[in-house]
Amino acid sequence: MESKNKHQLNPRISADCVIFGFDFNQLKVLLIEREPVEGFDVSLSLPGDLIFEDEDLDMAANRILNELTGLYNIFLEQVGAFGNPHRLSKASDQAWLKAVRQKPNERVVTIAYYSLVNMNDYQPQASSFAKTACWVSVHEINELAFDHFEIYQAALKKLKNKIKTQPIGFNLLPEKFTLSQLHRLYEVILGRTLDKRNFRRKMLKLKIVESLDEKQEGVPHKPSQFFKFNELNYNSLIENGFDNFGF
């Protein structure tokens, strides 16, 4: 039943990882610098590499992330598959592929993954073909190797969507936090301002944050109340059909 005149695609498969890092004030992405190739500037790219024969896609993504950056055991979610036939054909990418791959012209379909971590918990260590691995602010990312800029944009869209529907950001804050810190987290990740009063009202009304009998100390402004995340209330909201924060 197979078509006789056309060849079936028989590509390599890679995994590319978009690791977002938050540090209370900024959203950054973990990028690597590939070894430079003569005649071309150093290229920044997402950490990514080819998958092995018997590997599961998700596990391969974690192995590759670890090999290139030292990060391990990261909860990765899929962004999707990227398989444009011309995704590797930029001259600088071809030059690099010729230096490191046996068959630089082979088509590669990549499966992209993303995650959000507290940047301060992870000190990247470049290895394998990564010359350096570092956190780069989302405001400074413009050109990346291959189709990695497109992949990064798709991942950012997923992250923004996710933070509107799930309290993933709480993992990035200390156990005790102020509502200003939480508000800042949402603004940084969504990349836009959110009305502060509205934000506070929403969070308090949903009862997923709970005020503690404790205030900031030694701050130059009026000390703010500390809060903690109430996972129990959040879970019962979910069970009752809640599915977004409405911003």
Next chain:
Amino acid sequence: MESKNKHQLNPRISADCVIFGFDFNQLKVLLIEREPVEGFDVSLSLPGDLIFEDEDLDMAANRILNELTGLYNIFLEQVGAFGNPHRLSKASDQAWLKAVRQKPNERVVTIAYYSLVNMNDYQPQASSFAKTACWVSVHEINELAFDHFEIYQAALKKLKNKIKTQPIGFNLLPEKFTLSQLHRLYEVILGRTLDKRNFRRKMLKLKIVESLDEKQEGVPHKPSQFFKFNELNYNSLIENGFDNFGF
């Protein structure tokens, strides 16, 4: 820089399509029956097949859907990549693959797509290796070939999420519709009851439906008001940061 002792994955790539059909009362999925293989019951599966060498993934998905079911020019969105190394190893699937593929043991990574259409606009016509192509109610889907049940579940989750944030359902209703029809559409797709009064209030408050100076005729109950979708208002909501209906 390539690992020397491990072989890189060099699989085939397929596209599988989860086409949801709505007919005012039910949500169904377009499935095909593969030619039966001796010793095994007929298997239902998603329409899917292998991608050709120079094909773009998205275009391949539409080509394959067309070849197997006759549907064409469908707006497909990606669900994601499914690449479990054992996804083809059920005995019935292996028997079928042996009958139709040159290398039945080759690993296949599949890219899954989904769409939502008005079932009455599409009369599927089975061809290629599909023996039949038909709409099956989501309540009757339990076992499918390969990992297609898992793919179907992931697609349904995406669909539910999408209908909460975008007015995709309006395309499935006639130009003039009643709020009961719209309410029913949301209940059927979300698979749960929604408070009717709340639903009406939300839709009217958002001003994305607009009442017409016209009522149902010849109905055995009190005739309902007709409404139409106000795309202009919806678009300006989107521009102002609206991103979900809150149910």
